[in-house]
Amino acid sequence: MWASVIAVAGTLLGGALTGLIQFRHERAARADRRADALRSALGELVAALGDHRRAMWHREDLRLTGASPEAAAAARAASHATRSAVTAPLVAVSVLEPSLAEPARRAALAAFGIRDATDHTALAAHREAAIAATDALVAAAGRALA
Template sequence: MGERHRSDRNVGGRPDDRVAPGSCQPYGPPGRPGGRTWEAQVANSSALADHRQAIWRCEDLRLNAAPTEEIAEARAAARITRSAITGPMTTLSLLAPELTEPARAAAKATYLLRDAPDRATLDTLLQAARDANGRLVAAARTYLT
C-alpha cells in the first residue's frame, strides 16, 4: 500500500476514527467516535430519504388509482428501503445515544406517509418528514461539534 497522507492518520486512537481533511483532528469532539458517528448519520439520513421517496411513490400511485401490480411493485421496493433504515439507525443509536430520539422521530415521520387520505395530506406529511430529518441533522451537527 502507498504512503498515507498526514490527514489519514488515526489521531483519536480508535481505528475507525478518521481525521478531518486538512487537519489532525478527528471528526467530532475528543472522546467521541466522531468519524463513525458521522458515517452512521449520513447512512441513516440517506436510508430515510430513500424510504421517504419509496413511500411517497407508493402513495402517489395509490392516490392516482394506478394499476394494482404497479402499486405492489412500489410497495415491495418500499419494504426494502424500510429494512435498510434499521442498520444505520441502530449504529447511530449505539454510537451517539443523544441522537436516538431525533432519529426515531425522523423515522416515525417518514412512516406516517403511508395511507395518506389525499394528495394535500401526503404533501404535508412529506414536508413534515423532511423537517424531522432536518432536525436530526441539526442535532447530529451539534453532537459532532
C-alpha cells in the same frame, strides 16, 4: 550508589511517561474512529430516510391515483426494501451517540408515517413533516459533533 538510584528512578519515570502518552494517543485514536463511524452512520441514515420518503411518496401517489395492482405491488415492495435499509444505520447512530437516538427515531417514524394519506395535500404534509424531522436530526448531529 546515588547515581544508580537516579538512573533507576529516571528509567521508571520514563517508562511511566511513555505509557501515559501511548494511553492518551490510543484514547484519541479511539475517539476519532468513533466519530468517523458516527458520521458514516449518520450519512447512511439520512440517505436511507430520503430513499424511503421517495419510495413512500411514489407508493402513496400510485394508490391515490388508482394505479394498477401490479404497479402498487411493485411500489410496496420497493418501500419495504427502503424501510429495511433504515434499520442498521438507525441502530448504529443510536448506539454511537445516545443523544441522537430520539431525533433519529423521530425522523424514522416520520418517514415511516408517510402512508394512508386521504389526498395529495395530506401526502405532501406527511412528506414535509418527514423532511423537517430529518432536518432536526441533522441539526442535532451538528451540535453533537461540534
